[in-house]
């Protein structure tokens with residue numbers, strides 16, 4: 001799927017966002033290493049800390065469907081600001097991707113930026129588990 005199609009789908013999924021508190025709706029599409037695509041939107045909660053971001057919803061949908069890794073993430077907001085993923089989402093991305101994961105972000109008015117995960121999160125959390 002080309003980037004434009006991913007952006008169009010993310011923009012559609014944004015309509016499913018449950019964001020009555022922030023009124024900031026976000027849509028996401030992730031591509032997996034097996035070539036499949038999963039969508040997500042932000043889902044807020046009255047207990048604000050339980051809110052889950054759009055990109056994390058999409059990643060968890062992918063992993064729970066048996067996908068092993070992600071290769072591209074598109075995130076769209078319905079605001080004029082570009083939705084740079086939060087630290088929690090970047091850490092989740094780093095769990096399931098290479099450092100060169102492509103992260104494409106776009107705003108309502110069409111501003112678009114492309115990043116590598118390594119640029120957004122140069123030092124993800126890691127520990128050395130016993131083998």
Ligand code: THU
Nearest residue numbers: 022024026042053054083084085
């Ligand atoms: N949000 C996302 O879904 N993705 C981002 O990249 C940034 C923030 C959501 C969480 C919350 O519902 C709203 O945006 C405001 O923080």
